[in-house]
Amino acid sequence: MKDKLKVLDKALMDGILEMAQGSQKKRAMYSFHEQGESLQRMLYAGLKETYVRPHQHQAPVKLEVYLIIRGQALLLVFDDYGRIRETIRLEAEGPVHMAEIPAGVWHSLVIESEAAVFYEIIDGPYDPFTFKTFPEWAPEEDDEAGGREYLQKLKQQLS
Secondary structure, three states: OOOOOOOOOHHHHHHHHHHHHHOOOOEEEEEOOOOOOOEEEEEEEEEOOOOOOOEEOOOOOOOEEEEEEEOEEEEEEEOOOOOEEEEEEEEOOOOOOEEEEOOOOEEEEEEOOOEEEEEEEEEOOOOOOOOOEOOOOOOOOOOHHHHHHHHHHHHHHHO
């Protein structure tokens, strides 16, 4: 129903965190948008041990926004060779709450608190074939051992 009011409350945040705890990838997503809408709006929850493969939104051009509402995480920006170019600490209780990521920028998230919850907005509509572009320099998300190892390397570089 298109005219139904949608709200983000504590129960929804707690539920998405519970889903993340039960998932193999240690994260979960709840969609506020319907398939085919021109603006995607999601609630995203990730646990400290989740591996988010670096990616970009390039073709078609898509702007992405992360607004943290619980916890703490680092938004990592990479160059084309996988070197960290910039880090932005997003904190629900801190000085930076939101980051807008232009199309074509390689990025990833590293959850610093035990868990984090974001409201994410990205241009749509969603197309599984063009949604994200992944670099060759980062392990695939299904490569659990490679993802854990890569995440540890990133954390070492950041400490």
